[in-house]
Amino acid sequence: MPFLLYWGYNRNMDKRFIGKKFTLMGMDAKGRGLKDARFLLQHGALVIGTDLKKAEDLPEALALAREFKNLTLVLGEHRLEDFRGRDYVIRAALAPIDSPFLAEARKNDIPVVSDETLFLQMAPNVRTIGITGTRGKTTVTYMIYEILKAANNTQGGLVYLGGNVQNTAMLPLLDVIKDGDFVVMELDSWKLQSFAENRISLDIAVFTTFYRDHMNYYKDSMEDYWNDKSAIFAGQTDDDILVLGPQVAEIMEEKDISRKYLLARELPADWHLKVLGEHNRQNAALALYVARSLGIEDNISRVALEDFIGVPGRLQYLGEKNGIKYFNDTTATSPEGVIAALRALSDYSGKIILIGGGSDKGFEYGDYAEVVKKSVKALILFSGAASDKILQILGDNKLVSGQNITGMSEAFSL
Numbered sequence: 001m002p003f004l005l006y007w008g009y010n011r012n013m014d015k016r017f018i019g020k021k022f023t024l025m026g027m028d029a030k031g032r033g034l035k036d037a038r039f040l041l042q043h044g045a046l047v048i049g050t051d052l053k054k055a056e057d058l059p060e061a062l063a064l065a066r067e068f069k070n071l072t073l074v075l076g077e078h079r080l081e082d083f084r085g086r087d088y089v090i091r092a093a094l095a096p097i098d099s100p101f102l103a104e105a106r107k108n109d110i111p112v113v114s115d116e117t118l119f120l121q122m123a124p125n126v127r128t129i130g131i132t133g134t135r136g137k138t139t140v141t142y143m144i145y146e147i148l149k150a151a152n153n154t155q156g157g158l159v160y161l162g163g164n165v166q167n168t169a170m171l172p173l174l175d176v177i178k179d180g181d182f183v184v185m186e187l188d189s190w191k192l193q194s195f196a197e198n199r200i201s202l203d204i205a206v207f208t209t210f211y212r213d214h215m216n217y218y219k220d221s222m223e224d225y226w227n228d229k230s231a232i233f234a235g236q237t238d239d240d241i242l243v244l245g246p247q248v249a250e251i252m253e254e255k256d257i258s259r260k261y262l263l264a265r266e267l268p269a270d271w272h273l274k275v276l277g278e279h280n281r282q283n284a285a286l287a288l289y290v291a292r293s294l295g296i297e298d299n300i301s302r303v304a305l306e307d308f309i310g311v312p313g314r315l316q317y318l319g320e321k322n323g324i325k326y327f328n329d330t331t332a333t334s335p336e337g338v339i340a341a342l343r344a345l346s347d348y349s350g351k352i353i354l355i356g357g358g359s360d361k362g363f364e365y366g367d368y369a370e371v372v373k374k375s376v377k378a379l380i381l382f383s384g385a386a387s388d389k390i391l392q393i394l395g396d397n398k399l400v401s402g403q404n405i406t407g408m409s410e411a412f413s414l
Contacts, residue, residue, distance in 0.1 A: 013042075013043050013044055014043045014174065014175075016043075016122060017040055017043035017044055017045045018043065018044035018045070019044060019045070019046065020040075020044075020045045020046070020087045020088070021045070021046045021047075021048075021085065021086045021087045021088075022040055022045050022046070022047045022048070022086065022087065022088050022089075022090060023047075023048045023050060023082050023083060023086050023088075023089045023090070023105075024036065024037055024040075024047060024048070024049045024050070024090045025050055025051070025078070025089070025090065025091055025092040025095050025101070026051055026092030026093070026095070027049040027050070027051040027053075027058055027061040027073065027075070028051065028053060028058065028061075029058070029060040029061075031092065031093065032093075032115055032168070032169040032170075033049065033051075033090075033092065034060055034061065034064060035169035035171075035172060036090060036115045036169050036170070036171045036172075037049055037064060037071065038064060038068075038172075039169070039171040039172045039174070039175070040171065041064075041068040041070055041071055044070070045070065046070050047068075047070060047071050047072070048071075048072045048073075048074060048082045048086075049061060049064075049065075049071060049072070049073050049074070050073075050074040050075070050077075050078050050079070050082055051074075051075050051076075052076065052077065052078065053075065053076070054075055054076040055073075055075045055076070058075060061073055061075070078101045080100075080101065080104050082101075083101045083102070083104040083105040083108070083110065084104065084105075084108050084110075085108070086105070086110050087110070087111075088110065088111050088113055088118065089102065089105040089110055089111070089112045089113070090113055090114065090115060090118065091112055091113065091114055091194060093114070093188075093190050093191065094190060097193050111198070112194070112197060113194060113198055114191055114194035114195075115169060115170040115171050116162065116163055116170050116185060116187070116191055116194065116195070116200075117194045117195060117197075117198040117200045118170075118171065119162070119170035119171055119173060119174060120200050121198070121200070122174060123173075123174060123177060123183070124177065124178060124179045124181075125179045125180070126157075126177055126178075126179070126180070126181050126182065126183055127157070127180070127181070127182045127183070127203050127204075128182075128183055128185070128202045128203045128204070129144060129182065129183070129184045129185065129202065129203065129204040129205075129206070129290065130163070130185045130186075130187045130195075130202040130204070130205050130206065130232055131144070131163075131184070131185070131186050131187065131205075131206040131208065132186075132187045132188065132189070132192060132205075132206070132207055132208070132229055132232045133206075133207055133208025133209045133210065133229075133245070133248070134208075134209050134210055134211040134212075134213045134229075134334065134336070135208065135209045135211065135279070135334065135336055135337055135340065136208035136209055136245070136279065136282070136283045136286070137164075137186050137187070137188075137206075137208050138164070138165075138186055138311050138314060138331065139275070139280065139283045139310070139311055139314055140206060140208055140283045140286050140287055141161070141163075141165065141184055141185070141186040142161075142308070142311050143283060143284060143286075143287035143304075143305060143308055144184050144206075144287045144290050144291070145159060145161055145184050146304045146305075146307075146308055147287060147288075147290075147291045147296060147300065147301050147304040147305070148182055148184065148291075148294075148296075149304075150300050150301075150303060150304040151291070151294075151296045151297075151300045151301075151304075154295075154296065154297075154300070155182070155294065155296065156180055157178070157179075157180035157181040157182055158177075158178075158181045158182070159181065159182040159183075159184060160173055160176075160177060160181065160182065160183045160184070161183075161184055161185075161186075162183050162184070162185045162186075163185030163186040163187045163188075163191060164185075164186040164187065164188050164191065165185075165186050170185075185202075187232060189214065189225060189228035189229050190228075192228050192229060192231040192232055193228050193231070195231050195232070195235070196228070196231035196234060196235075199235055200235065201235035201236045201237070201240060202232065202233075202236065202240065203240055203241065204240065204241045204242075204243065204290055204293060204294075205232045205233045205236060205240070205241070205242050205243070206232075206242075206243045206244075206286055206290060207229070207230075207232060207233065207242070207243070207244050207245065207248045208245045208248070208282075208283065208286060209245055209247050209248060209336075210226065210229060210247065210248050210251055211334060211336045212334070212362070212363060212364070213225070213333075213334050213361060213363075214361055214362070215361055215362025215363070216360070216361050216362050217361075218362075220362060226251075233259065233261075238260065241262065241290075241293045242259065242260070242261040242262065243261065243262045243264055243286055243289045243290055243293065244261045244262070244263055244264065245264060245282060245286060246263065246264075246265060246282075249261065249263050262289050262292075262293060263289075264282070264285040264286040264288070264289040265285065266281070266282075266285055267281045267282075267284045267285045267288060267305075268298075268302075271284070271302055271305065271306060272306060273305060273306060273308065274306070274307070274308060274309050274310070275308060275309070275310045275315070276315055276344040276345065277315065277340060277341070277343065277344025278340075278343070278344070279340040279343075279344065280310075280315075280344070284305045284308075287301070287305065288301050288305065312328070313328055313329070313330045313331045314329065314331050314332075315327055315328075315329045315332075315341050315344060315345075316328040316329070325348075327341075327345070329341045333361070334361070334363060335363050335364070335365055335367060335368035338354075338356060338368060338371075338372075339367065339368060339371045342354075342371055342372070342375040342376070343371070343375075345375075346375070349374065349375045350375070350376075350377060351377050352375055352376045352377055353376070353377055353378045353379075353380065354372065354376045354378070354379050354380070355380045355382075355405075355408070355411050356379070356380075356381065356382070357381035357382045357383075357384060357386050357387030357390055357403075358381075358382035358383070358384040358386055358387060359384040359385060359386060360384065360385035360386040360388075360389060361386075363386065363389075365386070365389050365390050365393050366393060368390070369390065369393040369394055372390075372394075372399065373394075373397070373399065376399055377399075378399060378400075378401040379394075379399045379400050379401065380400075380401060380402040380403075380405055380411050380414060381400065381402065381403045381404070381405065382404075382405050382406070382411075383403075383404040383405065383406055387403060387404070391403065401414060402414045
């Protein structure tokens with residue numbers, strides 16, 4: 001019988017992980033793989049970390065392997081053998097659902113999980129709130145988080161962020177989270193694939209909007225995209241809560257999906273937000289209806305929402321220099337996102353310099369072009385297929401003052 005010695009063993013080690021064999025797809029420091037790997041290693045798991053990037057591109061992973069003897073790195077490739085004889089495979093966020101390596105794990109009856117689904121399988125009795133949607137999910141996630149923090153004295157328990165939220169990883173929360181705590185998770189369609197596969201449901205599910213997006217991944221199938229997004233509520237019971245934005249509610253009616261839900265119609269007219277745009281008022285309405293479903297009084301929600309200053313990269317006001325106001329809306333990667341931003345900035349219509357374009361995710365840009373023509377003084381386009389589509393629709397339009405731009409410094413030099 002082999003004897004395993006774990007350096008840094010401590011009596012608080014979670015015994016559920018000791019000696020368990022994990023394969024982690026994705027060891028890039030920009031992802032969550034490294035943080036999850038460190039947690040597993042600290043708790044005595046035997047980890048294979050595999051990534052298509054080569055060793056020279058992953059110095060943080062190499063440093064982790066020097067620190068922990070129970071980590072094996074396989075870089076520059078994935079190997080089928082690393083998806084056999086394991087207790088769990090933790091799937092990278094963008095790993096295709098039909099990856100042959102994940103198929104190998106399933107063929108060998110190995111659970112294929114995400115860090116969110118593994119966390120929820122192993123977490124104590126926590127209260128879960130998940131938010132998805134093509135647009136608005138990050139803002140709604142943070143709005144709910146702020147309301148719950150403000151209502152802590154009435155709700156009990158602490159509140160934690162997870163899912164797609166930047167600089168977070170779910171597994172390390174197992175060291176601190178307790179019964180009665182809240183976890184608020186932003187969930188994209190790739191994350192929700194794992195929820196469906198592992199039959200994980202949420203106490204409260206929020207579905208903000210549903211627009212055409214990621215068609216390069218979904219091979220132009222809106223139905224496949226919907227199936228992944230709708231996994232956020234597919235496993236819920238009648239005791240769980242579903243909160244929908246009006247546009248998603250209409251889609252539910254069109255699809256004849258019989259499901260009880262709360263419709264977040266609008267925010268009270270006398271509530272004044274710091275974040276701009278009607279789309280952010282709709283985001284706030286979704287957060288408000290979640291709060292109401294938990295019994296949180298409106299006066300607590302109002303203060304939290306009116307004090308909310310927004311999320312970096314989402315129509316974020318950066319300040320003014322030389323009479324020019326700068327807004328960062330780099331997460332508006334769909335035509336609908338850009339249109340919402342331009343409408344939110346309607347007071348500046350005709351004075352806006354828009355920097356955008358770049359790579360394409362299978363969008364149509366007809367409506368985008370019409371709104372740009374009405375709102376924008378000058379358009380600067382990065383190099384990429386999206387910009388080519390936009391230029392084709394605009395035709396010989398004098399709005400375009402720069403194209404095939406490769407970086408922000410070049411854009412600002414025009």
